[in-house]
Amino acid sequence: xxxxxxxxxxxxxxxxxxxxxxxxxxxxxxxxxxxxxxxxxxxxxxxxxxxxxxxxxxxxxxxxxxxxxxxxxxxxxxxxxxxxxxxxxxxxxxxxxxxxxxxxxxxxxxxxxxxxxxxxxxxxxxxxxxxxxxxxxxxxxxxxxxxxxxxxxxxxxxxxxxxxxxxxxxxxxxxxxxxxxxxxxxxxxxxxxxxxxxxxxxxxxxxxxxxxxxxxxxxxxxxxxxxxxxxxxxxxxxxxxxxxxxxxxxxxxxxxxxxxxxxxxxxxxxxxxxxxxxxxxxxxxxxxxxxxxxxxxxxxxxxxxxxxxxxxxxxxxxxxxxxxxxxxxxxxxxxxxxxxxxxxxxxxxxxxxxxxx
Amino acid sequence: xxxxxxxxxxxxxxxxxxxxxxxxxxxxxxxxxxxxxxxxxxxxxxxxxxxxxxxxxxxxxxxxxxxxxxxxxxxxxxxxxxxxxxxxxxxxxxxxxxxxxxxxxxxxxxxxxxxxxxxxxxxxxxxxxxxxxxxxxxxxxxxxxxxxxxxxxxxxxxxxxxxxxxxxxxxxxxxxxxxxxxxxxxxxxxxxxxxxxxxxxxxxxxxxxxxxxxxxxxxxxxxxxxxxxxxxxxxxxxx
Numbered sequence: 179x180x181x182x183x184x185x186x187x188x189x190x191x192x193x194x195x196x197x198x199x200x201x202x203x204x205x206x207x208x209x210x211x212x213x214x215x216x217x218x219x220x221x222x223x224x225x226x227x228x229x230x231x232x233x234x235x236x237x238x239x240x241x242x243x244x245x246x247x248x249x250x251x252x253x254x255x256x257x258x259x260x261x262x263x264x265x266x267x268x269x270x271x272x273x274x275x276x277x278x279x280x281x282x283x284x285x286x287x288x289x290x291x292x293x294x295x296x297x298x299x300x301x302x303x304x305x306x307x308x309x310x311x312x313x314x315x316x317x318x319x320x321x322x323x324x325x326x327x328x329x330x331x332x333x334x335x336x337x338x339x340x341x342x343x344x345x346x347x348x349x350x351x352x353x354x355x356x357x358x359x360x361x362x363x364x365x366x367x368x369x370x371x372x373x374x375x376x377x378x379x380x381x382x383x384x385x386x387x388x389x390x391x392x393x394x395x396x397x398x399x400x401x402x403x404x405x406x407x408x409x410x411x412x413x414x415x416x417x418x419x420x421x422x423x424x425x426x427x428x429x430x431x432x433x434x435x436x437x438x439x440x441x442x443x444x445x446x447x448x449x450x451x452x453x454x455x456x457x458x459x460x461x462x463x464x465x466x467x468x469x470x471x472x473x474x475x476x477x478x479x480x481x482x483x484x485x486x487x488x489x490x491x492x493x494x495x496x497x498x499x500x501x502x503x504x505x506x507x508x509x510x511x512x513x514x515x516x517x518x519x520x521x522x523x524x525x526x527x528x529x530x531x532x533x534x535x
Numbered sequence: 536x537x538x539x540x541x542x543x544x545x546x547x548x549x550x551x552x553x554x555x556x557x558x559x560x561x562x563x564x565x566x567x568x569x570x571x572x573x574x575x576x577x578x579x580x581x582x583x584x585x586x587x588x589x590x591x592x593x594x595x596x597x598x599x600x601x602x603x604x605x606x607x608x609x610x611x612x613x614x615x616x617x618x619x620x621x622x623x624x625x626x627x628x629x630x631x632x633x634x635x636x637x638x639x640x641x642x643x644x645x646x647x648x649x650x651x652x653x654x655x656x657x658x659x660x661x662x663x664x665x666x667x668x669x670x671x672x673x674x675x676x677x678x679x680x681x682x683x684x685x686x687x688x689x690x691x692x693x694x695x696x697x698x699x700x701x702x703x704x705x706x707x708x709x710x711x712x713x714x715x716x717x718x719x720x721x722x723x724x725x726x727x728x729x730x731x732x733x734x735x736x737x738x739x740x741x742x743x744x745x746x747x748x749x750x751x752x753x754x755x756x757x758x759x760x761x762x763x764x765x766x767x768x769x770x771x772x773x774x
Binding site: 186380383384386387390391393394395396397398399400401402 | 629
């Protein structure tokens with residue numbers, strides 16, 4: 179099983195990579211001991227979005243399916259969490275609400291994905307259909323301001339959004355602040371490791387082969403539609419996880435979390451980071467979210483313009499992604515250095531052997 | 536015993552009838568070549584057999600099972616293996632990973648690794664195994680795809696112009712490779728233009744012309760058929 183952590187589909191392997199990984203993880207774990215609670219809460223907030231980025235990386239970078247509708251599943255699970263948490267009575271049932279809302283998002287992905295993939299929709303049309311679906315949901319939720327729009331005790335509230343749900347709670351302990359931060363870190367580690375193992379497994383081999391040449395993959399006996407649907411459901415489930423965590427974090431959700439600007443964000447994060455690699459996406463999305471959050475404090479418009487500029491720069495200068503490109507440069511530099519270091523050592527060994535003879 | 540039985544198959548694209556009422560039988564254990572001039576409908580018939588096109592009329596049987604409505608992957612799972620006309624490999628993946636994807640359903644662990652090495656050596660690709668498949672020469676890509684098709688250990692190997700773009704030496708080697716697999720019991724259906732290659736491998740030949748069966752028989756009978764030479768090479772060459 180552990181062999182799957184290092185494989186051809188993921189950049190970074192071996193002792194040095196995993197040492198760096200553990201060092202970063204250790205820094206993340208001790209961060210709340212030194213930071214104030216506001217900053218820790220902020221960190222927890224932008225870690226929430228990492229799941230959506232990793233899900234899109236799986237679908238787009240590994241599976242070749244550019245979904246412009248990740249916020250559709252984000253919204254379904256976000257609103258789903260609200261509806262369930264309010265109607266189930268809060269408290270520990272919020273954990274069940276979190277799980278169920280992600281399951282609902284995955285079922286929605288299964289239905290939408292089935293019709294798209296079995297209907298032969300691919301390429302740019304995949305993006306168009308998913309974006310349209312997202313916009314339909316955002317517009318629908320926007321017109322639910324009246325009191326007649328409710329599910330049980332949960333009012334949808336139109337553009338003002340749904341509020342009043344409990345945060346994640348175990349017994350009488352609310353998972354907020356540092357506790358939420360540690361939950362985010364734990365979930366990110368689990369999801370990252372699980373995705374690495376998935377893409378380096380035989381299933382991952384087929385997912386990547388389908389991205390490269392679906393007809394050839396089918397000619398090897400694989401029903402590529404099932405692999406595409408699996409990828410779509412997992413990626414959408416991760417977007418759903420972000421949505422449910424977002425609602426539990428802020429105890430509100432509005433249609434603007436689903437609309438066009440929100441839907442474009444994951445594309446920018448993943449494109450800038452490097453869609454073909456999970457680690458690049460994890461690191462790049464984290465940096466972008468941190469930067470975006472920092473700039474937003476001064477001007478939200480400036481942050482949005484920066485995102486647009488970054489997307490243009492990525493498309494024109496580094497279509498494979500800036501972070502992935504830099505990662506590859508570091509790996510190449512390291513490999514060259516090792517070869518250079520090994521060459522004199524080999525020459526010395528050869529000279530010693532010839533001296534002995 | 537018939538392994539593939541094509542019964543009354545036609546394929547129309549709008550007003551164009553590419554294949555018309557074709558009956559074709561490929562017996563188990565033979566190397567059967569499908570030849571004909573350009574536009575004869577060979578590749579269309581090939582795609583009908585592998586399931587890339589649904590026939591307008593007629594039925595296709597594999598090992599006595601009606602597979603007419605089955606998708607290509609289901610036909611492959613029944614024991615077919617396919618090499619398309621243009622090299623169809625996973626260009627952005629390493630050569631070894633291409634072979635792995637083909638092998639992983641049948642073998643795992645050390646057995647798979649051993650088979651990988653055997654196939655890479657057989658195809659002269661061992662030294663290039665870590666290269667991206669897209670960086671291989673045209674001929675090497677053809678061999679890689681043949682290797683991927685062989686990795687499935689099929690009952691029936693379907694090859695659409697397997698030697699296109701190969702040098703005469705590579706073509707001859709490919710022919711010998713096909714003969715060795717046929718000697719091991721594999722049935723092979725080849726669509727091919729190159730008559731030297733057909734002479735090297737074929738046991739039975741079917742000639743298509745204008746979407747219909749023009750002639751069929753043993754290699755010798757087809758080679759001696761003046762009408763075949765006439766449609767295939769043109770009248771001036773036939774006399």
